[in-house]
Amino acid sequence: MTLVCRKYRVEHVLSCPKGGFPSLRHNEIRDITANLLSEVCNNVCIEPHLQPISGEHLPGTTANxxxxxxxxxxANGLWGGRFERTYFDVxxxxxHAASNRQTNPYRKHEMVKKRAYESRIQxxxxxxxTPLVMSSTGGLGPASTSTYKRLATLLAAKWDQPYTFTMNWLRCRLSFSLLRSSIQAIRGARSTAGKASKATSLPIDLVISESLITDH
Structure with a gap:
């Protein structure tokens, strides 16, 4: 007779912090996004510290x-002019968590991030x-969708590739990253996740063709 831990369910393992799996999943998406931004934006940095608050009053009780x-x-230059700076939080x-089943989870998590940081950033x-909210199964929130569409537009122009190919390639990178992290969490591996590779000028049309990815 095989005994199965009651807690070992998909909704549990995708949230369980044991082994640092949520952090690995988060960090890989952060690194992929930062690497792609560095292709088309200026002054890109990871985990920038915010300036200290010195007497300013921030609206709301949940501001960080x-x-x-x-x-x-x-990063500078994604929205607006080349010197316009934007902060992102992933x-x-x-x-599958019970707390995400009753309401629109994407908007809920976006609002949590905005209430914590938007007024301070402004x-x-x-x-x-811009909050970059996504689900572990590959869904994107409204702000994330707009951000990655803008990023794909800039990358397509730089690499001289069709926007549809570039967008599909970008979605593929994000989806496979989330898939790898979910499999790792479910299997319970304890090895350190590899660092995201740096984006370069790739023959995206060839990549899309060979992977049989089509735009729907």
Whole structure:
């Protein structure tokens, strides 16, 4: 007779912090996004520290006023002019969790991020803030969808590739990253996840053709 742990269910393993799997999943998406941004944006950095608050009043009771707070990515030139700075914060949530079944989880998690950081970014950093919310099964929130569409547009122009091919390639990278992390969490491997490879000027049309990815 085989005994199975009651907690070992998909909704549990995709959220369980044991082994650091949620952090590995989050960090790989962060690194992939930062590498792609570095292809078309200026002054891209990972985990930038925010300026300390010195007497400023931030609206709302949930604004993050912690000294030493930092976000996942900062980059110049994605939105607006080349010197316009945007801060990004990644959240990958488990859509199978009970807390994400009753409401629109993408908008809920976006609002949590915005309430925590948007006013501070606007008032202290004088920049814009974009939450990158996605599910562990590959879904993207509204802000993430807009961000990656804009990123694909800039990459397609730089690499002289069709937008549809570039967008499919970008979605493929994100989806496979999330798939790898989900499999790793379910299998319970304890090896360290490899670092995301740096994006380069690739023959995206050949990649799409060989992988039989089509735009629907």
């Amino acid at each position: 006023i912690t000294e030493g707070a930092r976000l996942d990515i900062a 959240r990958v949530f488990n859509p 008032e202290i950093e004088h920049s814009s803030f």
